[in-house]
Amino acid sequence: MSFSLDLTKPLGRLGLAINTVVLGAVFYGVSLGSYQYMSHALPESQARQMEAVAKAGLVDKAVGKAKTAAKGKAFDENAARVQAEAALAPELKKEEGKYLAEAVEGWAPFAIFLLILSAIFFSGFLSVYVQRRANDGGLKGLWIFTNHLGAWALASYVAFYPFLAAHDLRNAWAPAxxxxLVLLLPVLFAGEGHHDHDHDHGDGQDHGHVH
Structure with a gap:
């Protein structure tokens, strides 16, 4: 029942704390995995492909020039290819960073998009549990919005933590x-059992009408 998304079910202080920690761990893992894949695995694979294509083109060009220079003499293409690869190695080494940078830049929007999705889902689930806790604590009115705002801020920071860590922005966004957490304190430490009490009170009124 603690992990239920039913808003009519009450949720105690411990339940909210446990759900927040579990959701944080799950969505941090999702964000970390997706960010690592979109920022490292895919770009590195694409960079290797780009490097291979560029290398093949340069080697073919060098071999073609060598063959033309031979002017009909005996020409060992395999030896010329090996020699061309060795000669081009320093130049290709310098271009590795360029290919990787281009690949990372190309996949960056998709990496951010996945982090946004993670933040949205984390915020949504956490808001449900915050509302259940607010119902159980008897909190009403517009002030509950600040509790949800706290949930969204916390969820967004956790979901974007891999990106913030990679760009040394953790401390800059730590206030979020x-x-x-501060905005969640009122709903976290609100009383318990108000939800059940309201139902009991309603039952009492019904019994009065019967009599």
């Missing part, structure tokens, strides 16, 4: 995480 801290602020989110």
């Amino acid at each position: 995480f801290i602020g989110g």
